[in-house]
Amino acid sequence: MFIQTTYYQTTALEDWVTNFYIKLNIYLPQDINEDYIAREQKIFLHRKKIAPFYQVVGKYRGITIDIREPIIKQREIFFHELCHILRHSGNQGIMNKAFRELQEWDTKHFTKYAAIPHHMISYIPLNDENVINQMVNMFKVTPELCEERLVQIKKGIGKSQKNTYALT
Template sequence: MSYIYKPFDLERWISKHYLKKGITKPSHMDIEEIAKSFDVQLGYREKRSYSFAYGNSKIISIDSKLTIEEQHEQFFHELCHILRHCGSQLIMPKAFRDLQEWDAKRFTRYAAIPLHMVQQFDLKSDFVIEEMSYKFNINSFIVKERLEGIYRNKRIG
């Protein structure tokens, strides 16, 4: 009996976009280049990270005081809001805000550690979490969540 991973549509969509833009390996995971690939302007300021979209303008501002890993996490979180959400969280009901935050957390895992790159690692290695964290410049907790999600979604094939 063998088990295969059945990716979610969102994972496939992200990988397809990255592959189309030539983002094929962890060393290509430069958030400035990823922002450009989605026509998003990216900047850094010493204030809380945020995103803003109005018409064709899409802007993400990342807190420059954060570590590289935290900046990457914030970038992917805000990128989700830009690409998948609408409306101001300042005026929306808590249930909608909570749903958007849940989606942004899920998106962050998929976009920071894309499916087509996960396959480049030995998932049985005792050091895979540390290796992926280092290669993707992302917190090891996010790597662990991503891998746990992959293990949970394996189906008999």
């Protein structure tokens, strides 16, 4: 049984991610592919035994992912670094703390939305007792991220339904 998600109100960032994916013809969970996304965005994707980071130097844009991490964690790291390249500017090492924290807040949310985008919520059996495991298998990310996103989705549905019923 699926929960009705038509009441769910998206955030501007969720809409941004959905539009980004649609422009890349990413409609299904199995369409989400780091190599494809990087290639389409002209980002060099490197997998090495070093701490993850992103780089923008002139026209060069690159993401390095630590291959010592589990594969599902690597995907989350990719989304984190991708957010920095697509949405941020400046050198975090020299920017003020508040601005750096704002960018990190953005990357945390972007990672959740890119890993489990709004336009794919309908594929998630939200009432199933094994929903977290199904999400892990479907979206190839950690159970922790799936649980965070699931809580967020259910809260969003609950808030929107309360607001809808209050209006009628």
